[in-house]
Structure formats: structure tokens, C-alpha cells
Amino acid sequence: MSTPYAKLPAWADYGLIPLINLSVAFIVAGFVVLLVGENPFRAAVILVEGAFGKGTGIAFTLFYATTFIFTGLSVAVAAHCGLFNIGTEGQAYIAGLGIAIVCLSFDSVLPWWLTFPLAIVAAAVVGALWALIPAYLQARRGSHIVITTIMFNFIAASIMVYLLVGPLKPAASQAPQTRNFFAGAELPKLNWIIELFGAKIRSAPLNVTFLLALVMAFLVWLLIWRTKLGYEMRTYGHSPKAARYAGISETRIIITAMMISGALAGMMALNPVMGDQHNVAIDFVSGAGFVGIAVALMGRLHPVGIVLAAILFGMLYQGGAELAFEMPAISRDMIVIIQGLVILFAGALEHMFRPYIQALFASFSPRSVGMEAVKGKGA
Amino acid sequence: MDLLNAVVQVLDSTIRLSVPLLLACLAGLYSERAGIFDIGLEGKMLVGAFAGAAAASVFHSAFLGLGMAILISVAFALIHGFASITHRGNQIVSGVAINFIAAGSTIILGQAWFQQGGRTPALQPGERFESITxxxxxxxxxxxxxxxxxxxxxxxxxxxxxxxxxxxxxxxxxxxxPVFAELILGHSILVYFAFAMVPFTWWVLFRTRFGLRLRAVGENPAAVDTAGISVAWLRYRALICTGILTGVAGAYLSMVQNGGFVKDMTAGKGYIALAALIFAKWKPVNAMFACLLFGFLDAAAIRLQGSPLPIIGKVPVQFMQALPYILTVILLAGFIGKAIPPRAGGVPYVKER
Incomplete structure (x- = not known):
């Protein structure tokens, strides 16, 4: 089936349209702020200042961004293969179990730079395994990946609650979480990088996982656009039929893509668990998996876009916390609305403004939207 | 007698707990049978619950609350339709968006309007639906x-x-x-409405022209289009049915079960309803039994909290809570029967040009 939409120049496709969609999402969010009885422009200023005004703010913004880079990449890798991995949340949550096992076993014996690689592997493996079952069921038994991954989110949550109120909880404690890790499982902070630029930082959880996230973003780019596997994934995502004709194994490509996606989701858990809280607590993912959907859509599934979108959402999270202080009527849940609006306008309604922009382009220069080719054929 | 009492109590709470699932499940049935995947059931229930409780406490009328719940829920259903029918967007993405907008806006608006930490004021008698005992x-x-x-x-x-x-x-x-009075009587009118909707939905889907067309549009929209019937309008109507039912489901949560709106009060019920819908293989009567089963699991989990079962021993509450999801996954995998979704589900319809 051909898409009913004509072509636009690349810069409009990858720059202008996402920008318009994003602006509309924020304008609608502005109306919600108005509805609550606050000034949206002042809210925006507080938000941006809170996120980038001080060194601490920047560090927090990047800390949140780290989490969202992982989940965004996770959603994007699956999406390139035509799979909607809604289970990022559960894969990250259950990966906390792998990290807990590694950290609780080695944190008093090994230094952080030995615990960290082990934890990365554990998180990635557990996350990948949690994605393996839905992937297998999609590939071999034809069950819809969206439904199974939703179900697996809930199953993961049940397992983690069971473990955290039972076996993993220290006997003397009341709080549903593991014991605090020792220094061997605490990741070093990266705040000195921001301090290099002269900013002052009180205390912020930005840590080495941020660098890991950037490395992963690069590796995902390499995977999707520079390897055979990535090419096969994109082929399958574009047209499963074409992929079958090309001799690509459906089962293998679905399972591989989902496991990579799950591994990336799992690594997300490193950031809050080892970088910030130093324990595994109930609901430590707190929706970051779903933010990943918004980030991936906004970044148009490209790692560079995802890193930028993740920073934007990090800004919303950090700035939103500041905003809640200044305007009590606007709690952090405002971010959830913005997130929903971004998903709506940049995702589900991404083609809404396209026809108008096309008409606009066509009236300025017919060549840019491929009109000339049609004319040429006719003549 | 003690045992009988306990059984009756568990069955009674089974009915109470399965009502919101049943309403949401039937709601999903209309849209999915028409070829629109709807994972936004959760969000629509949530806005329904909020709008219902808010309107009921402001206007002091349970029925005005119910009307507002339906109205807002239908509005959200229409947003889903606008994105996925008119603009042919991804239906799952749109559903996810609706869930987020619902979760955020109910808290923000609730806090701004009532200043009770995202709650609505506790509903007074007359503002909520009373039980018919x-x-x-x-x-x-x-x-x-x-x-x-x-x-x-x-x-x-x-x-x-x-x-x-x-x-x-x-x-x-x-x-x-006494058993009759405990089980069948003593519920609010919305409970009877929910169970009455089961045969009604069956009748609409399988015995009316609208139902035939609705099912056709979920299986083969091109054929419906060829017959000169508007695919888009039919799907919009299916989504309006969905909105009405999720609105009632939300109103039940906030105006019958709870006596006020609490943030995130749907707590995944929309997703369980979705699971029940698959479990029921997209059939209304099966949907009722699936919802009763999932409601029973929930009731049993609450009842058994901590106390051991005769043969199996102590079952973790979390396992009971996860059981609906596990069962659905097993069913989807085709190990107990096969769940075959409507064929055109999730695919936006493009008129050939």
C-alpha cells in the first residue's frame, strides 16, 4: 500500500513537521495551565530556568535525560522492526532484580568499576529475557506484541512487589526495598563536568550511566543504519512481506529486535538504582518506560533525535519539580499531560498538518514536493 | 453456615468488582469489533470517574454526574477517533496518549478545582447512586x-x-x-445496567443491521465501503458506544464503589478489561464470564490476604493479582483455545483512489 501522502523535502519532514506538532502540543498544554488559573508564559519561564538556570538544575536535567535515552532507544529499536514495545516499563522494572542480585552479592567485595560492568550485563540480560517471551509469542504463536507486553508489565510489577515486600527486604526494615548498597555498587557522579563550566552544584545524581547512555545511542545508530542486522530490521519493519521474500527469518528478526529493545530498557534501571537511590525500591521506574514512547516518537526514532528529546523531557521533569514549588496548582502531573499531548500530536496525529504544509510548499515551489515529476510524465 | 456466609460474601464482592471490568470490556468490544484497537479504555474510565464525581458534588445530583461522566468519556473517545479514523494515526499510540492525558489532567484539574490533593469532595447521600437493598x-x-x-x-x-x-x-x-438479598439485591442501579448491557450488546451486535455493519467494518471495511456505507461514520458510532460505556464504568468507580474520585483510581482496570476482552474472544456473553472470573480472582485475593488455602498452602496476593494477566498471555499464546481478533483491527482504512 502506498502512503497517501506526497513527499516533502527532508528538512521539512524531519525538522518542520515535528516542530509544528510539538508546538501544538505545548500550546494545548498552555491552555491547560490557563484552565488551572496560572499564566502559561510565566510557567514556561520558571520551567526553563528551573532546568537550566543553575548547575544543579542542569545536572538533574541530564540525570533524568539519561533514563529517557535508554527507554527511548528501547522503544525505537523495536519500532524500527515494526514492533510496538509497550513493555519497556516492565523490562526496566524486572531488570532491577538482576541489578539487585549483582549489587547485593558484590558490593562489599568489588570496586564500582568491576560491579558496574557486571550490573550492566545483568540488567541487559534480565531485560532482554523479559522481552524474549512476548517476542517469541508474537513470532511463533501470533499473539499481539502490544497486548502481551502490557500483560508482562503487570506481571513484572507483581513479581517485583512480591520480592520487595518479601525475600529481598531486610528482616529488620519496614520499607519495601532492598538494603542500601555499599560503596562498591555506588556509581561515581559526573557533576565535575558541569563544574568545569563554572557552575556550582550542591548535590545531584548525574552519574556515569549518562556516558553509557550516549555510547548506547551511538551503538544503536551503528546497528540500525550501518549493519546487516539493522538493515534487516528496517526491512521487516517497512514491509514484513518484502522481508520474507528476501529470505529474512521472521522469528529471528523479531526475537533479536525485541531482545535488544529489552536489554536497552533493562539498562535504564542502572541509572536510578546504582546512580541515585543505591537500593531497589518499589516502583523505581515510575513511568519512565512510557516516557520512552514519547521520546522515541519525538526523536523520530533516530538516536540523535532521541537524545535531544530525552533532554527536553529531562528538562520538563526537573523544571516541573521547580514549577510545583512556584505554582502550587501545577504539580508534576502537568508533565504527564504534556507527555500525553506530545504522544498525541507527534505520534497519532503526526500527519494532521501535513496536507496543509504540502499545499503551502506546492504553492511556493512545486518542484520541492515532486510535482514536476508528475508533470513531466504527463507531457 | 460460616462457610456459606464467607462464600456469599466473596461472590457478592465478585459482582461488585467485576462491574467496572464488564462495562469497560463491553466498551472495548464495540470499538475492537469495529476495527479500532482501544488501549485507552483505562484513560476514558478515569476521566469518566473524575467528571462524574466532580459534577455530582458540584450540582448535587447523581444523574447529572453520570451524564457528565458519559459526556467527557465520549469526548475522549472522539479524540481517539479523530486521530485514528480521520487522520489514520496509529491506534495504539493514540490510546497511550489518551491514557496519559487522562491521568495527568484529572489530577491537575482536581487539585485546581477542589484543593484536596487530587480528590473530589466526598459525595453526600443523593449525590451518589444508592444501593437497592x-x-x-x-x-x-x-x-x-x-x-x-x-x-x-x-x-x-x-x-x-x-x-x-x-x-x-x-x-x-x-x-x-438472605442469600438472594445479599447477592442479587443490594446493588446500585449501575450494576443492573452493566449486566443488562450483556444481552443488549449481544442483540445489537448480532441481531441488528447496525451490529452487522459494525462487525463487517472490523473484518473487511472495503466491502462495507463498496456497499455504500461510510466506514468512518460507522467507526465513529462504535467509538461513541465505547465512550458511553467507559463513562458509566468510571461513574461506577467514583460514585458507587468509592463515593468520590481518587487519583489514578482505575489502577489498571482498563487493561484488565482489555485482557478480559481477549479472554472472551470478543464475544459479549463470554465477556461477562471473563469479567466475573477476573472479578472473582480479585475478590478472592482480598479475602485470602495472608490466610492459607487448604491444599495449596499460602498463595501470595501478588500471584492472585497477576493471574488475569498470566491467563490472558497463555490464552493469547494459543494454549487454551485460540483468540482471533477482528481482521481489520488496528489498520486505518484508506479509501482506494
Whole structure:
């Protein structure tokens, strides 16, 4: 089936349209702020200042961004293969179990730079395994990946609650979480990088996982656009039929893509668990998996876009916390609305403004939207 | 007698807990049968619950609350339609968006309007739907008298008189009566509405022209289009049905079960309803049994909290809570029967040009 939409120049496709969609999402969010009885422009200023005004703010913004880079990449890798991995949340949550096992076993014996690689592997493996079952069921038994991954989110949550109120909880404690890790499982902070630029930082959880996230973003780019596997994934995502004709194994490509996606989701858990809280607590993912959907859509599934979108959402999270202080009527849940609006306008309604922009382009220069080719054929 | 009492209590709470699932599940049935995947059931229930409780407490009327719940829920259903029918967007993405907008806006607006940490004020009597207990019925029978002064109210009472007489008699039978009064009576009107919707939905889907077309548009929209029927309008109507039912489901949560809106009060019920819909293989009567089963699991989990079962021993509450999801995954995997979704589900319809 051909898409009913004509072509636009690349810069409009990858720059202008996402920008318009994003602006509309924020304008609608502005109306919600108005509805609550606050000034949206002042809210925006507080938000941006809170996120980038001080060194601490920047560090927090990047800390949140780290989490969202992982989940965004996770959603994007699956999406390139035509799979909607809604289970990022559960894969990250259950990966906390792998990290807990590694950290609780080695944190008093090994230094952080030995615990960290082990934890990365554990998180990635557990996350990948949690994605393996839905992937297998999609590939071999034809069950819809969206439904199974939703179900697996809930199953993961049940397992983690069971473990955290039972076996993993220290006997003397009341709080549903593991014991605090020792220094061997605490990741070093990266705040000195921001301090290099002269900013002052009180205390912020930005840590080495941020660098890991950037490395992963690069590796995902390499995977999707520079390897055979990535090419096969994109082929399958574009047209499963074409992929079958090309001799690509459906089962293998679905399972591989989902496991990579799950591994990336799992690594997300490193950031809050080892970088910030130093324990595994109930609901430590707190929706970051779903933010990943918004980030991936906004970044148009490209790692560079995802890193930028993740920073934007990090800004919303950090700035939103500041905003809640200044305007009590606007709690952090405002971010959830913005997130929903971004998903709506940049995702589900991404083609809404396209026809108008096309008409606009066509009236300025017919060549840019491929009109000339049609004319040429006719003549 | 103690055991019987316990069983009746568990069954009673099974009914109470399965009602929101059933309403949401039937809601999903309309849209998915018409070829629109809807994972936004959760969000629509949530806005319905909020709008219902908010309107009921502001206007002091349960029925105004219900109306507002339906209205707002339908509006959200139409947003889903606008994105996925008119603009042919990804239906799952749109559903996810609706869930987020619902979760965020109910808290923000609730806090801004009522300043109770995202809650709505506790509903007073008259602002929520009361239970129709055996006492209410015998009271009604005792006080009812025909008067020509208020003819309309009297006539309305007359219609209710015979069923009331019957129920009252049933509730007085020794042995059976108390069980009947506990299980069947003593619920609010929305409960009866929910269960009445099961045969009604079956009738609409399988015995009316609208239902035939609705199912056709979910299987083969091109054929419906060829017959000169608008695919888009049909799907919009299916989504309006979805919105109405999720609105009632939300109103049930905030105006019957809870007496006020609490943030995130749907707590995944929309997703369980979705699971039930698959479990029921997209059929209305099966949907009722699936919802009763999932409701029973929930009721049993609450009842058994910590206490051991005779043979199996102590079952973790979390396992009972996860069981609906596990069962659905097993079903989807084709190990118990096969769940085949409507063929055109999730695919936006593009008229050939």
C-alpha cells in the first residue's frame, strides 16, 4: 500500500513537521495551565530556568535525560522492526532484580568499576529475557506484541512487589526495598563536568550511566543504519512481506529486535538504582518506560533525535519539580499531560498538518514536493 | 453456615468488582469489533470517574454526574477517533496518549478545582447512586399509595410496584432469601445496567443491521465501503458506544464503589478489561464470564490476604493479582483455545483512489 501522502523535502519532514506538532502540543498544554488559573508564559519561564538556570538544575536535567535515552532507544529499536514495545516499563522494572542480585552479592567485595560492568550485563540480560517471551509469542504463536507486553508489565510489577515486600527486604526494615548498597555498587557522579563550566552544584545524581547512555545511542545508530542486522530490521519493519521474500527469518528478526529493545530498557534501571537511590525500591521506574514512547516518537526514532528529546523531557521533569514549588496548582502531573499531548500530536496525529504544509510548499515551489515529476510524465 | 456466609460474601464482592471490568470490556468490544484497537479504555474510565464525581458534588445530583461522566468519556473517545479514523494515526499510540492525558489532567484539574490533593469532595447521600437493598424495597412497598394529586410519580411507582413485590417475596423465603438479598439485591442501579448491557450488546451486535455493519467494518471495511456505507461514520458510532460505556464504568468507580474520585483510581482496570476482552474472544456473553472470573480472582485475593488455602498452602496476593494477566498471555499464546481478533483491527482504512 502506498502512503497517501506526497513527499516533502527532508528538512521539512524531519525538522518542520515535528516542530509544528510539538508546538501544538505545548500550546494545548498552555491552555491547560490557563484552565488551572496560572499564566502559561510565566510557567514556561520558571520551567526553563528551573532546568537550566543553575548547575544543579542542569545536572538533574541530564540525570533524568539519561533514563529517557535508554527507554527511548528501547522503544525505537523495536519500532524500527515494526514492533510496538509497550513493555519497556516492565523490562526496566524486572531488570532491577538482576541489578539487585549483582549489587547485593558484590558490593562489599568489588570496586564500582568491576560491579558496574557486571550490573550492566545483568540488567541487559534480565531485560532482554523479559522481552524474549512476548517476542517469541508474537513470532511463533501470533499473539499481539502490544497486548502481551502490557500483560508482562503487570506481571513484572507483581513479581517485583512480591520480592520487595518479601525475600529481598531486610528482616529488620519496614520499607519495601532492598538494603542500601555499599560503596562498591555506588556509581561515581559526573557533576565535575558541569563544574568545569563554572557552575556550582550542591548535590545531584548525574552519574556515569549518562556516558553509557550516549555510547548506547551511538551503538544503536551503528546497528540500525550501518549493519546487516539493522538493515534487516528496517526491512521487516517497512514491509514484513518484502522481508520474507528476501529470505529474512521472521522469528529471528523479531526475537533479536525485541531482545535488544529489552536489554536497552533493562539498562535504564542502572541509572536510578546504582546512580541515585543505591537500593531497589518499589516502583523505581515510575513511568519512565512510557516516557520512552514519547521520546522515541519525538526523536523520530533516530538516536540523535532521541537524545535531544530525552533532554527536553529531562528538562520538563526537573523544571516541573521547580514549577510545583512556584505554582502550587501545577504539580508534576502537568508533565504527564504534556507527555500525553506530545504522544498525541507527534505520534497519532503526526500527519494532521501535513496536507496543509504540502499545499503551502506546492504553492511556493512545486518542484520541492515532486510535482514536476508528475508533470513531466504527463507531457 | 460460616462457610456459606464467607462464600456469599466473596461472590457478592465478585459482582461488585467485576462491574467496572464488564462495562469497560463491553466498551472495548464495540470499538475492537469495529476495527479500532482501544488501549485507552483505562484513560476514558478515569476521566469518566473524575467528571462524574466532580459534577455530582458540584450540582448535587447523581444523574447529572453520570451524564457528565458519559459526556467527557465520549469526548475522549472522539479524540481517539479523530486521530485514528480521520487522520489514520496509529491506534495504539493514540490510546497511550489518551491514557496519559487522562491521568495527568484529572489530577491537575482536581487539585485546581477542589484543593484536596487530587480528590473530589466526598459525595453526600443523593449525590451518589444508592444501593437497592431489601429494606429499600420493603420501605417502598410500605409507603407507596396511589394518589391522583401527583399522578406522574404515582404511575412511575406503579410500574415499580410489581417487581418490588416479587423481590420482596423472594427476599422473605427462609434460607434462600438472605442469600438472594445479599447477592442479587443490594446493588446500585449501575450494576443492573452493566449486566443488562450483556444481552443488549449481544442483540445489537448480532441481531441488528447496525451490529452487522459494525462487525463487517472490523473484518473487511472495503466491502462495507463498496456497499455504500461510510466506514468512518460507522467507526465513529462504535467509538461513541465505547465512550458511553467507559463513562458509566468510571461513574461506577467514583460514585458507587468509592463515593468520590481518587487519583489514578482505575489502577489498571482498563487493561484488565482489555485482557478480559481477549479472554472472551470478543464475544459479549463470554465477556461477562471473563469479567466475573477476573472479578472473582480479585475478590478472592482480598479475602485470602495472608490466610492459607487448604491444599495449596499460602498463595501470595501478588500471584492472585497477576493471574488475569498470566491467563490472558497463555490464552493469547494459543494454549487454551485460540483468540482471533477482528481482521481489520488496528489498520486505518484508506479509501482506494
Amino acid at each position: 431489601a429494606d429499600v424495597i420493603s420501605n417502598f412497598l410500605a409507603t407507596y399509595s396511589f394518589s391522583s394529586a401527583d399522578l406522574l410519580a404515582s404511575l412511575r411507582g406503579l410500574i415499580l410496584y410489581l417487581p418490588a413485590l416479587l423481590f420482596d417475596a423472594l427476599a422473605r423465603i427462609p434460607g434462600f432469601g
